[in-house]
């Protein structure tokens with residue numbers, strides 16, 4: 001039986017994780033749940049799963065939950081509450097599904113405490129990849145990627161002699177603006193950017209999918225997870241989102257990983273690894289006729305992908321600078337304070353204005369994150 005702490009339980013990945021738990025009551029149990037502001041959904045989750053430890057964003061919501069719940073879990077709030085869930089002694093597995101670099105410290109702490117950490121929170125790997133590896137090594141933690149492309153790569157690379165591998169390729173749906181001319185992309189609205197063609201996800205990652213920043217973060221994530229250089233990670237646009245990743249060998253051949261585009265599959269992969277069991281998603285329907293297409297990404301219309309490669313080549317805190325600028329720019333876009341095309345401009349300006357340093361300690365990485373946020377906020381205000 002695996003005992004889970006789910007950080008970000010009320011989000012898209014969090015709720016899918018609970019669906020996987022429901023499908024495996026004899027293998028998975030929930031010990032801790034942490035969320036931000038959605039106290040009604042968290043209450044319903046607590047009633048269904050009865051976790052011993054619960055954390056919510058604010059003290060007020062913790063008080064509300066204490067009064068509303070029909071049982072008495074340990075109730076926490078804020079950063080310390082998140083950490084209490086991440087480090088709960090009854091949990092052997094942590095699902096890191098908070099959005100943004102807010103998930104960095106809890107992911108690092110869980111790895112350092114020797115947990116299996118199923119990381120959906122790609123930002124923590126982008127911002128502090130070396131630190132995550134170091135924490136896992138120091139504490140005996142195990143890092144498994146929930147992102148569909150990286151879970152696919154994990155399956156393709158598992159047990160492989162790395163010397164045989166020439167490159168890995170992750171696929172991108174291309175997002176809602178894949179076919180749009182540049183002039184139309186310039187003026188894209190929030191509603192248009194949130195209308196993702198193949199995946200149903202939280203708002204931040206959905207905007208990142210429209211700019212291809214999400215794929216850029218995933219390129220960095222792949223490099224961090226599998227020890228690859230920028231030249232060994234490539235992106236192929238595949239609008240149907242059925243092939244998730246490919247591994248290319250020196251002899252010119254490729255292996256591909258195929259599944260339905262349902263996040264419950266990579267989540268279950270991480271939770272049950274190395275076991276493979278029937279779960280909540282039906283086997284791939286090969287009887288249905290379908291067409292798969294593949295094309296190269298267009299870096300002129302989607303410059304954020306190029307910026308991610310640039311940050312990866314620079315190394316050190318450059319990915320953290322880019323990620324923080326992007327979090328600020330996406331939030332400003334969602335609030336109507338920036339235009340869609342401004343997101344890439346803000347990211348570019350932050351990356352070129354601030355000096356990247358070696359990653360160093362967690363505090364140094366967080367310093368870089370804060371400096372980039374300040375710079376990007378200034379950029380947004382100057383633009384308004």
Ligand SMILES: NC(=O)c1ccc[n+]([C@@H]2O[C@H](COP(=O)([O-])OP(=O)(O)OC[C@H]3O[C@@H](n4cnc5c(N)ncnc54)[C@H](OP(=O)(O)O)[C@@H]3O)[C@@H](O)[C@H]2O)c1
Nearest residue numbers: 008010011012013035036037038098099120121122201202
């Ligand atoms: N969605 C996908 O299909 C997908 C696929 C691959 C990777 N990912 C990655 O997974 C992560 C989560 O994505 P998502 O789409 O699930 O996001 P989401 O739907 O926006 O959910 C985010 C979750 O984090 C919680 N949260 C945010 N800030 C918090 C804080 N400071 N303290 C405690 N909880 C906090 C939210 O709580 P409240 O809602 O209660 O405020 C919510 O439960 C992201 O890093 C994303 O890139 C997502």
